[in-house]
Amino acid sequence: MSSGPVPRDADVFSDARFPVPFDDSNWISFDPDAGEGLVSDADEAFEYEYCLCLNEGFQEPELSLRAWADDEITDVQLNGTSLSYSGDGSHTSDPIEETYTDPALFQAGDNCLTITVADNEGVVSGLNLAGRARALNADCDCEAQEPCDLSLSKETKGQFHYGQQGTYVFQVCNDQDEECTGPLTVEDALHDGFTFVDVSGDWTATTGGGVVELTNDTYGGLAPGECLTFEMTVDVAAVDEFPGGSDSVINCAELFHDGAFVTEDCVRHGITEGGEDCTLSIEKTTGGEFHYGQQGTYAFEVCSDPDLNDEECTAPLTIEDDLPDGISFVSVSGNWTASVSGGVVEATNDSYGGLAPGECLDMKMTVQVADEDEFSGDPDATQNCGILRYDGDVTTEDCVTHSVSRGDE
Structure with a gap:
């Protein structure tokens, strides 16, 4: 119960002037002295608040109450919404008896019922309330576990x-x-x-x-x-x-x-609109000479255009490389992951953290060159191209032409 803005704990009291309380309930008031309830000035009003809890996802809520007071009940609210009721709830007349089932009145978490009691005569103020709240998937113990931090x-x-x-x-x-x-x-x-x-x-x-x-x-x-x-x-x-x-x-x-x-x-x-928001370039070079029966290296550099891009490029990057005949995939460096199908290597990087305008990202691809008697390509002009995809869309490509020779030449 509270008077004005100051909250106070309510106390049970007994007074022969009041009717016998409802079953399993008591008359309550603020009791600073000898158990006779709150003595106040006339025309004061006091609020009594009762709170219960409903789980997230509750269904079919229902609140039933019986209440009367000294001197009369002037307002009943649930979560700040005034509820309709019949009578004045005075202890000298019939109690208020109502049931509320409108789901819009209830909420997940704390639900607070506030009953305002007017003390018209300035003698004693008190409230006797009996009620029941229930719902499907409800938990009426909000204090069971505080939310984690x-x-x-x-x-x-x-x-x-x-x-x-x-x-x-x-x-x-x-x-x-x-x-x-x-x-x-x-x-x-x-x-x-x-x-x-x-x-x-x-x-x-x-x-x-x-x-x-x-x-x-x-x-x-x-x-x-x-x-x-x-x-x-x-x-x-x-x-x-x-x-x-x-x-x-x-x-x-x-x-x-x-x-x-x-x-x-x-x-x-x-x-x-896809592919139009990030301008990238790709440059493909060889990382040295290519010899029959040995491993060789292709180097790729992907750069964000400093003049056309205002923000970071952050979507996944994919380099697609259709290897020449006689050259097979071995591995890629860095955070690139590769898959191979029919001689086509698809290297993807979706964890590079973004490319700011003017920034570049490198990748090295190691390949195996077939033995001379098994090499089916053009050893004097072996061409290899890399296609760059940004967020799945083809952006650009670059090619490199190199020779393949014996290691002792």
Whole structure:
């Protein structure tokens, strides 16, 4: 109960002037003296507050109450919304008896019922309330576990293009000194023009009304300083279908632990037409002479144009190399990963961290040259070309011509 802005604990009191309380309930008031309830000035009003908790995802909520007071009840609110009721709830008349089931009145987390009691005569003020709250998938013990001290970061992986897929990267970290357990939920209200595709890791997704709810209750706990990283892929509408015609969006995500809100993070990023937002060059050279039966090296340099690019190039890079007859793939250097099919090498790098304007990225490819009697190419003019793809789109290419000779020549 509170008088004005000062909260006070309520006390049970008994007074023969009051009716017998409802079963399993008591008359309560603020009792500073001898157990006779609060004596106050006339025309004061006092608020009595009762709070309960509902889990995230609760269904079919119901609140039933019976209440009367000295002198009368002037307002009943749930989460700040005034509720309708019949009668005045005076202890000299019939009690208020109501049931509320409108889901819009309830919320996940704390739900607080506030009853305002008017003390018209300045003698004693008190309230007798009996009630029941219930819902499907409800947990009425909000204090069972405080939310862990967690942080959330949300970033983009590469660039977003109209009519293509884009990727968001999330990281949830435990910033406290103890292990964090309990279900984690990330809610992401996607911008208009985006639709959910999938999520990586052990996260399960539900969607509705453009909101994606990602839940993980099988991660096994986060040790202090430990993080969970996962990716969410979305479809981006075509440029002529994208609502609002905006080329920049803000997307936010909220983190919940065990149903309780913890924090949020937002990312602003652009949307462009694929392949037109990053101008790159590729130069291919040999790393020395090529001899029959020995290994040789091709060197590649990928650069971001300093005059045409204003921002970093961050999308995945792919170099496609159709090796000449008589030359086979061995390995690539650095953070490039390679696959080979039919003599075509596809080397991809999606972890290079971005290329600022004027910055370059190197790759070396080691190959095996066939023995002289097995070499089927032109030893005097062996040509080899590398095609550069940026975010899957062909950007440019470069070729090198070299000879193949005996090692003793």
